[in-house]
Amino acid sequence: MLREILKPSGPARVVAGAVAEIAPDVLVLQDVDYDASLAGLRALADLIQDEGGPLYPHLFARLPNSGMPSGFDLDGDGLLGGPRDAQGYGRFEGDGGMAILSLYPMDEDGIRDFSDLLWDDLPDAIAPEPPFPSPQAAAARRLSSVGHWVVPVTLPSGPLHLMTWSATPPIFDGPEDLNGRRNHDEAALWLRLLDGDLGDVPDAPFVILGNANLDPVDGDGVRGALTRLLADPRLQDPKPRGDPKPDRSGQVHRGDPALDTAAYDGAGNLRVSYVLPSADIVVRDSGVFWPKLDALGKDDLGPRHAIVWADLTLR
Template sequence: MVRLKTRRALLKTIGGTATAAGFVGTASGRQRTRHGKQNRGTRYAAFNVIELETEQVQKPGDPQAEAAARVIQEVRPDVLVVNELTNNLQQGKYTDRTNIDAFVENYLSVPQRDDLDGIDYEYTLQPKSNTGVLPEQDYDFNKDGTFGKRPGDAFGFGVYPGHYAFAIASKYPIDTSSVRSFQTFNWADMPGNLIPVAGEEGVVTDPEDDEIAIYLTEEDLDVYRLPSKTHIDIPFEVEGGTVHGLFAHPTPPGFDGVNNFNGRWNHDEVRFFADYVAGEDYIYDDSGVRGGLDDDASYVLMGDMNAGPGLGRDERPLHPAQEFLVDNDDFYTDRLPKSPGGAQRGLPTATRFGGDFEGVVEQIDYVLPSPDLSLRSSSVVWPSKNATKQNLGEDVSTASDHRLVWADIATHPGH
């Protein structure tokens, strides 16, 4: 990637020195002015509530949704992204209201414990997802010998359209006329992409009996999309100005065989928003508008990137999070959210526990501001094993194998 020199790089130090020190375990670390008014800025949060499906949120009473709502009500974010929330409109179920609206109405707006208050999110958005969406013609994307079959031949892994999607809830207005989605961006249109293409040196197309080899053919390249869900830029009208929320949920880098297909795919999905904030001109959105984000724009990257700095296991040889997020001057990463629970397990910045790798802790969920913004405080909601507020620990485990990540971010020190 050729990174443009922007004013954001010059503002990195300014953004850092404007922040308050310290990481807190829940929402208790709020700043107040001398008049008693909260002065925390805008609280942004990302929460992968693992595979939260339509039947769970459209009716009250689901234990996982209740636990997730309790965690969210503890933190009380102003802007929230929920990863792995099914897009029911694409799925074709309960189409009278979106799943994000149902989750807000049935769970978030209702106190989930006597000492908690409900949260009313006036503004919501549920973007379309590539998961489970098949091309108009049949392709064998996963090279298993069958054509046009979910989940492997969809644009993104899913057993039905809208599976593993995500949605956004906000207390602040969304400038809907300026939303830019990139759901249909073609992977092959990214310069210097890492697509394993049939016929290229080192790309296996005739694997051994016990191997998986996923790759794209020249015909596949014409239609294969980069976003496994979608990439979307949503401008919020917060106190002090407009902040662009950048949302994505790249494919997990694994389960893909000798060509490291999903690892390469994840690498380029993570890279996309690094290129976008750098203003790269190869980018185009679903409306055909070309170019990246304006140089003077403020933004916050949010969500499960399925990529963490320093992940060195054999099935994850690439390090896109290190290159495109942590070491990228276009994001402020000098202080990352931490938790007591992660620290007890050897990684204070961890946001995920267990899952497909028993006992493994990973930092793969992010809330990263542009360096011109003021980071006030941040945290991962993961109590220590001996925390006195034990019910919170039970809730985070019931809700997901991921932990909610939040950050208080102001547009400038006065807000």
């Protein structure tokens, strides 16, 4: 990833240019490879500045569950050490993690990290029954395919708690529906946290934001937890609007306008990324922004997801 960021053109520069154009005060990124010194993340922050964006002095990332060896045959193929045997799908430790870039400092002593929570320990979990692929493997499986963080950002008005995650796609499994059920429970963790089932409830104001990898209407998946999140009176859904993903000619492929509000996947225009502020926050505006693809080489793949943004005022 660091090598790609340092190239004079390519997908990393496309992403950096999009971030520079939106210029968020606080940015949560998904699918960012982790290294212990944050060299890749710092290079990306420098690239964003080079593209005319903000200088982000505060960076945060932790080793994700994706690519973390489990020691078990978690996918039941009879082999050990494959990418699906990691705690979350990944070809190496640190593959496809999360990161936060911020103009404001983060209270690292106040961070709560639920990434090591075992799936079996989530109240009201819907893990496969019988345990897949074995009771021993199921008991060792963490809930988070990448991570679940509660990160306080210190604003001039006080702390804002960021509650962020990146869920597994609810596909690529078998009749046990492992990924569909796990995707559901990765969203359900926030409901359990707000209900007080996982310790202290985070103080408002807070924002739940990240990649749920699930559309509330279309595509595969178990929608119960996401539906409850979107309807929860403790939260608000800005329902951001925006064009669907453009192709390299700049043309957009329009589908149902109700779905033109978030990330694109191979299945079409799906809403899978969310910014859900707590009910006490004033949402001034929100939207979806697709990076421009004209800087890509002919063999480069553009981002699969858009920037989902919201302008917020804390009361």
